[in-house]
Amino acid sequence: xxxxxxxxxxxxxxxDLQVEFNTSAGNVKAVRDATFNVYPGQWxxxxxxxxxxxxxxxxxxxxxxxxxxxxxxGSIKLEGEEISHYTPxxxxxxxxxxxxxVPQDPMSNLNPVYRIDAQIKESLIANNIDITREQRIALAExxxxxxAERAAKENVHDADDExxxxxxxxxxxxxxxxxxxxxxxSEEDMKFWEETWTPGxxxxxxxxxxxxxxxxxxxxxxxxxAKYVTGSTMADRIAxxxxxxxxxxxxxxxxxxxxxxxxxxxxRALIAMGLAARPRLLIADEPTSALDVTVQKRILDHLHTLTxxxxxxxxxxxxxxxxxxxxxxxxxxxxKGQIVESxxxxxxxxxxxxxxxxxxxxxxxxxxxxRMESTKERAEVHTKQAEAGHPENVNDTIISxxxxxxxxxxxxxxxxxxxxDDVSFDVKRGTTLxxxxxxxxxxxxxxxxxLHLLDPTKGTVTYEGQDIHSFDAKQLLDFRRHVxxxxxxxxxxxxxxxxxxxxxxxxxxxHKIGDAKSREARVRELLDMVEMPQSVMGRYPNExxxxxxxxxxxxxxxxxxxxxxxADEAVSALDVLVQDQVxxxxxxxxxxxxxxxxxxxxxxAVVRQIADEVVVMQHGKLVEHATTDEVFNNPQxxxxxxxxxxIPGGKLELGLDM
Amino acid sequence: MWKxxxxxxxxxxxxxxxxxxxxxxxxxALPGDPVVAMFGDKPxxxxxxxxxxxEYHLDQPFIIQYLYFLKNAFTLDFGNTLRGGRPVIDVxxxxxxxxxxxxxxxxxxxxxxxxxxxxxxxxxxxxWYDSVILIVSLLLISVPTxxxxxxxxxxxxxxxxxxxxxxxxxxxxxxxxxxxxxxxSASMAYIIRLTRTEVASNRTLDYVRTARAKxxxxxxxxxxxxxxxxxxxxxxxxxxxxxxxMGGAMISERIFNINGIGNTLYKGILQGESNLVVSIVxxxxxxxxxxxxxxxxxYAVLDPRIRYE
Numbered sequence: 001x002x003x004x005x006x007x008x009x010x011x012x013x014x015x016d017l018q019v020e021f022n023t024s025a026g027n028v029k030a031v032r033d034a035t036f037n038v039y040p041g042q043w044x045x046x047x048x049x050x051x052x053x054x055x056x057x058x059x060x061x062x063x064x065x066x067x068x069x070x071x072x073x074g075s076i077k078l079e080g081e082e083i084s085h086y087t088p089x090x091x092x093x094x095x096x097x098x099x100x101x102v103p104q105d106p107m108s109n110l111n112p113v114y115r116i117d118a119q120i121k122e123s124l125i126a127n128n129i130d131i132t133r134e135q136r137i138a139l140a141e142x143x144x145x146x147x148a149e150r151a152a153k154e155n156v157h158d159a160d161d162e163x164x165x166x167x168x169x170x171x172x173x174x175x176x177x178x179x180x181x182x183x184x185x186s187e188e189d190m191k192f193w194e195e196t197w198t199p200g201x202x203x204x205x206x207x208x209x210x211x212x213x214x215x216x217x218x219x220x221x222x223x224x225x226a227k228y229v230t231g232s233t234m235a236d237r238i239a240x241x242x243x244x245x246x247x248x249x250x251x252x253x254x255x256x257x258x259x260x261x262x263x264x265x266x267x268r269a270l271i272a273m274g275l276a277a278r279p280r281l282l283i284a285d286e287p288t289s290a291l292d293v294t295v296q297k298r299i300l301d302h303l304h305t306l307t308x309x310x311x312x313x314x315x316x317x318x319x320x321x322x323x324x325x326x327x328x329x330x331x332x333x334x335x336k337g338q339i340v341e342s343x344x345x346x347x348x349x350x351x352x353x354x355x356x357x358x359x360x361x362x363x364x365x366x367x368x369x370x371r372m373e374s375t376k377e378r379a380e381v382h383t384k385q386a387e388a389g390h391p392e393n394v395n396d397t398i399i400s401x402x403x404x405x406x407x408x409x410x411x412x413x414x415x416x417x418x419x420x421d422d423v424s425f426d427v428k429r430g431t432t433l434x435x436x437x438x439x440x441x442x443x444x445x446x447x448x449x450x451l452h453l454l455d456p457t458k459g460t461v462t463y464e465g466q467d468i469h470s471f472d473a474k475q476l477l478d479f480r481r482h483v484x485x486x487x488x489x490x491x492x493x494x495x496x497x498x499x500x501x502x503x504x505x506x507x508x509x510x511h512k513i514g515d516a517k518s519r520e521a522r523v524r525e526l527l528d529m530v531e532m533p534q535s536v537m538g539r540y541p542n543e544x545x546x547x548x549x550x551x552x553x554x555x556x557x558x559x560x561x562x563x564x565x566x567a568d569e570a571v572s573a574l575d576v577l578v579q580d581q582v583x584x585x586x587x588x589x590x591x592x593x594x595x596x597x598x599x600x601x602x603x604x605a606v607v608r609q610i611a612d613e614v615v616v617m618q619h620g621k622l623v624e625h626a627t628t629d630e631v632f633n634n635p636q637x638x639x640x641x642x643x644x645x646x647i648p649g650g651k652l653e654l655g656l657d658m
Numbered sequence: 659m660w661k662x663x664x665x666x667x668x669x670x671x672x673x674x675x676x677x678x679x680x681x682x683x684x685x686x687a688l689p690g691d692p693v694v695a696m697f698g699d700k701p702x703x704x705x706x707x708x709x710x711x712x713e714y715h716l717d718q719p720f721i722i723q724y725l726y727f728l729k730n731a732f733t734l735d736f737g738n739t740l741r742g743g744r745p746v747i748d749v750x751x752x753x754x755x756x757x758x759x760x761x762x763x764x765x766x767x768x769x770x771x772x773x774x775x776x777x778x779x780x781x782x783x784x785x786w787y788d789s790v791i792l793i794v795s796l797l798l799i800s801v802p803t804x805x806x807x808x809x810x811x812x813x814x815x816x817x818x819x820x821x822x823x824x825x826x827x828x829x830x831x832x833x834x835x836x837x838x839x840x841x842x843s844a845s846m847a848y849i850i851r852l853t854r855t856e857v858a859s860n861r862t863l864d865y866v867r868t869a870r871a872k873x874x875x876x877x878x879x880x881x882x883x884x885x886x887x888x889x890x891x892x893x894x895x896x897x898x899x900x901x902x903x904m905g906g907a908m909i910s911e912r913i914f915n916i917n918g919i920g921n922t923l924y925k926g927i928l929q930g931e932s933n934l935v936v937s938i939v940x941x942x943x944x945x946x947x948x949x950x951x952x953x954x955x956x957y958a959v960l961d962p963r964i965r966y967e
Contacts, residue, residue, distance in 0.1 A: 096873020108864040
């Protein structure tokens with residue numbers, strides 16, 4: 001790069017950073033020679049799987065390395081100043097004010113015993129923020145104003161232009177503005193004022209600008225704005241911050257406790273907190289990975305608009321390459337503590353250089369545009385069978401769900417809560433049906449009823465034409481042999497006190513299949529099937545990684561040669577690459593053995609890779625049921641369209657050369 | 659909240675009835691005839707004995723006696739002691755203030771020192787003073803109170819003469835200081851360990867990191883986030899312990915010869931004063947149950963996630 005005075009200095013400059021953790025097994029290098037820059041106002045994404053060092057790098061910049069973590073080399077510069085050797089006291093001075101954090105898990109990052117407003121107030125007070133006026137970053141002012149406006153503003157030149165509107169003056173201001181705008185200003189503009197003039201968020205300058213835009217003369221608008229916009233109170237400012245983060249009814253909600261918030265609302269509160277002191281740099285550590293895709297999209301959209309208008313730079317940490325490419329201008333890919341690739345987002349996505357990045361690109365479900373090959377092959381086999389005159393093998397229904405209803409009692413409420421409301425669908429033999437929906441849509445409740453783990457309030461589930469809820473004990477045991485579950489959490493679904501061998505062998509023993517010798521042979525066969533070495537038989541679940549455990553869970557489900565596997569979010573907890581491997585495994589098994597899958601997921605991107613048919617659920621109701629191609633190409637309901645829109649990176653054009 | 663409170667108050671009734679019935683039955687089953695004991699060395703006069711039995715309903719079956727006791731207890735009439743014929747209420751009125759004073763002193767002692775040492779230990783886990791605090795607290799938990807009591811009495815009282823060896827008839831603050839320390843020592847050790855564990859585990863929680871990321875000073879993070887949340891279980895333990903201190907004062911009161919409720923109860927049991935024993939235990943049960951109720955209500959105030967239906 002040639003010397004160019006127009007290129008601004010980086011806001012955050014990380015060079016050859018090394019971070020180590022002391023463990024009983026010796027020192028572990030979590031970050032090795034990481035180098036990257038974040039420029040003012042820029043979104044930079046660090047992408048990598050868990051344990052790649054992406055969060056550790058960011059925490060090193062904040063001076064918040066966990067446990068025994070410490071910087072052993074390299075430098076971190078914030079606005080040109082070396083901060084890697086800062087004392088805790090020095091870090092206190094820059095945290096919040098210069099660098100903000102939006103943490104990963106909204107459930108655990110708010111103190112449960114304080115109201116939301118108290119937790120935001122802390123941030124404002126700790127950083128000595130003047131709550132009566134906006135602390136605009138110079139860059140944002142430069143971006144927001146046109147040259148003429150800037151000149152005009154300099155003429156007025158009044159620091160009070162950044163004063164916030166107070167809730168006490170809002171009604172008077174609206175009345176005065178409407179009075180002044182009588183017969184000039186349109187109804188819509190007045191309505192716009194009512195909706196957007198939020199106390200503690202909108203400034204004198206904004207108000208004046210809005211009035212002039214609506215047709216009120218400059219002097220009049222300036223006079224009204226100066227008279228009524230005179231600064232906000234603490235409560236106003238807190239509500240204003242929450243409102244900016246997209247929280248509805250912010251003034252009322254601010255008085256609530258975290259447990260009264262949903263996950264998405266908590267994340268918005270955390271965003272409000274992270275931005276409260278108007279930091280130059282916001283570190284967003286997987287800020288939405290715990291949320292539903294649609295909520296994730298809304299929150300990130302909002303964060304984007306907000307940071308753009310404030311001129312805040314964002315260091316965005318994520319494991320999802322599609323999401324990174326969609327949101328950030330620059331991507332840094334980390335693998336095993338090292339940066340393996342770095343460059344403009346589309347470049348990295350379209351021309352990945354490092355083998356790891358190539359794998360990430362090809363594995364990212366959000367970027368895959370087609371179903372897996374094995375699925376396709378299987379479909380072709382089916383088609384051929386159909387042509388050859390064996391239609392019963394193709395359209396034969398194995399599981400049928402009819403008018404299923406499930407109600408739950410909600411403590412403190414009289415009426416029952418309908419978790420599942422009149423859901424019907426058929427699952428065809430040898431195919432995959434995916435049930436998609438956000439959390440709370442009732443999809444897992446349906447899965448539990450299909451597995452006979454929960455009784456329906458009304459309706460029936462039939463397996464091979466028989467109502468499974470009328471089974472006696474013997475029939476039920478037989479049913480369990482044919483319909484096997486794989487659950488979401490690979491950490492919780494294996495007994496930690498059982499060896500891998502015992503976990504896989506257990507279903508065989510329960511169903512009294514074979515003798516000790518043949519069972520052991522079967523376990524070895526199953527481990528081969530899920531591509532795990534036979535040496536893991538004597539090990540315990542805690543010695544395996546998440547992906548390996550999920551393979552064991554699949555092997556256990558396969559032990560009895562089932563016809564149907566119900567997979568409840570079976571890959572949601574896994575990193576993209578591992579997720580890709582498990583999905584391939586499931587696909588291959590289906591192709592080989594003609595298995596039927598009922599696949600429960602919130603991730604439409606995964607659905608596209610594995611499912612033949614899709615059922616979309618919302619608030620317990622089935623809103624759409626069609627083949628995967630139809631759902632993706634021609635969604636019938638708005639809800640499905642929202643879900644599709646929310647797939648990160650879904651709209652990125654990819655011309656992969658790999 | 660009020661509904662819950664009312665329900666809890668109603669639940670207290672069977673608890674109090676059950677415990678008093680149990681105690682009454684135990685005292686009733688004690689060997690020895692209290693009426694005979696009243697005569698002391700004098701020969702027993704059958705007429706007077708029968709008169710006394712009738713007066714105290716001692717000739718009635720057990721359950722009737724118990725019901726008489728309940729009826730009178732409701733009007734705060736606990737009857738008279740068998741020996742000396744003093745009203746039981748007067749005996750209790752003389753003894754309880756002493757024990758309450760002792761219990762409160764022990765309560766303050768264990769609360770202050772338990773929490774302070776626990777915080778220091780929890781914040782500086784692994785430092786030498788953390789180890790010292792841990793070892794001392796382990797000792798205090800494992801050594802029985804009477805051993806701690808006698809040791810302190812011997813060294814601090816007899817040998818070094820720092821504190822009075824025993825408390826007199828009307829013990830003051832200084833007289834009760836050592837007994838209160840003995841009484842509160844085991845609980846203090848427990849509070850140290852509880853606080854230490856809570857502080858150490860809360861320190862690494864996500865919201866504490868978030869608080870630091872907001873730019874809060876270390877002191878603010880510790881007081882507003884780590885301590886505020888760590889002390890919830892400690893405070894509830896302290897509340898429940900207040901009742902236990904009153905009832906558990908017997909050993910300390912015996913060692914230091916304090917005329918509190920524990921000592922009175924002890925003497926009452928030895929002399930077969932069934933009225934006195936049952937009355938004291940009834941009041942202790944009431945104190946205990948009320949303390950527990952207060953703790954549960956306090957819990958809802960401290961932790962907003964707890965809401966009572």
